[in-house]
Amino acid sequence: MTSVFALAIALFLLVNLVVALLAAARGPTPADRMLMALLFGTTGTAVLVLLAAAGGGTPLVDVALVLALLAAIGGIAFAKRAWQGEEGGDA
Amino acid sequence: MIGSIVRRALLFAGLWWVLAEGRHDGWLLGGVAVMAATWASLRLWPAAPMTLRFAGLLGFLHFFIVNSLRGGIQVAGMALRGRAALRPALIELTITLPAGGERVLLVNTLGLMPGSVGVDFHGTTLRLHVIDERLPVIAEARALETAIAGLFGRST
Amino acid sequence: MLEWLSLALLAVGAFFFLAGTVGLLRFPDVYCRLHALAKADNLGLGFILLGLAVQADSLAAALKLLLIWPLVLAASAGVGFAIARRAHALGIAPWRKEAE
Structure with a gap:
């Protein structure tokens, strides 16, 4: 029963992700489009772990973990760049 | 060693x-x-000039989980009520934490706490976007500072 | 019993993801949208992971699921600040509620 429920929620989140991605891609500013990077990290990871529970098996949890790890490294690199921009005095 | x-x-x-x-x-x-x-x-990361305290870590985790729960519930409620629920503003805040890891953690974690997102940072002045200026965002940021100071084993 | 707890946690998680998307669609500017996505979606993921972890086969498998949360949080925190800072640097003025 959990696996059916997990599959249903995974599909729900997938629809949710597509709607949100389209909304973010529409902008209107470039910063709005950067929101897509956030969406992939959170919703993408959630869909992967749900699919693992829905019968995809534990390798999908590994995929989710690697996605999360790469997102974390990316996020830290993003923030670090913003930080160094500050110290370089570009503002 | x-x-x-x-x-x-x-x-x-x-x-x-x-x-x-x-x-x-x-x-x-x-x-x-x-x-x-x-x-x-x-x-x-050669042996530990900057050790994290275990008790501070538990305190920070507790603080973080409680507040991300509050922040999520708050913003979910605002999303359901629509833009009438919003009263956004930019505010400025002077950071008391020392430079380095503490400030980096503060500015980045603020985005997950209730009501605030860090926007810009100069010297010790942090600019925040708050989603509702009637919320006690400054007190929340001060509480986060205290939790971070505890995590790094300093007291404010 | 544990199964019902798990289902409830998954449903709560899905609700927060929905709220994040609703916020993204309804909020007026990039800063407010950032509030919605950063906070609601991360909480949603936390509930989904917890919901799956309570039903995991072993303690290690449960901890492995929960390990994902801090990683995604770090990603969202860093990316979120970078987006807000970029928006500010681009000169995007925050939306203000008109005085009544």
């Missing part, structure tokens, strides 16, 4: 156990990975 090698090796062994989901058939590879990780961590 020996103490920190042992502590880190145990930490990485625990991490391997979690990643292998408790199976025991991979410990040969796991042992190599643990040794490599310990060596790399000692190279990149």
Whole structure:
């Protein structure tokens, strides 16, 4: 029963992700489009772990973990760049 | 030195156990990975001028989980009520935490706390976007500062 | 019993993801949208992971699921600040509620 429920929620989140991605891609500013990077990290990871529970098996949890790890490294690199921009005095 | 090698090796062994989901058939590879990780961590972060306190870590985690719960519930309610619920503003705040890891953590974590997102940062002045200026965002930020100071083993 | 707890946690998680998307669609500017996505979606993921972890086969498998949360949080925190800072640097003025 959990696996059916997990599959249903995974599909729900997938629809949710597509709607949100389209909304973010529409902008209107470039910063709005950067929101897509956030969406992939959170919703993408959630869909992967749900699919693992829905019968995809534990390798999908590994995929989710690697996605999360790469997102974390990316996020830290993003923030670090913003930080160094500050110290370089570009503002 | 020996103490920190042992502590880190145990930490990485625990991490391997979690990643292998408790199976025991991979410990040969796991042992190599643990040794490599310990060596790399000692190279990149030589024994601990900046130790995190265990009690501070628990305190910070508790603070963080409670407040991300509050922040999420708050913003979910606003999303359901629409833009009439919003009263956004930019505010400025003077940071009391010392420069370095503490400030980096503060500015980045604020985005997950109730009502605030860090927008810009100059010297000790932090500019925040708040989603509703009637919320006690400054008090929340001060509480986060205290939790971070505890995490790094300093008291404010 | 544990199964019902798990289902409830998954449903709560899905609700927060929905709220994040609703916020993204309804909020007026990038800063407010960032509030919605950063906070609601991360909480949603936390509930989904917890919901799956309570039903995991072993303690290690449960911890492995929960390990994902801090990683995604770090990603969202860093990316979120970078987006807000970029928006500010681009000169995007925050939306203000008109005085009544």
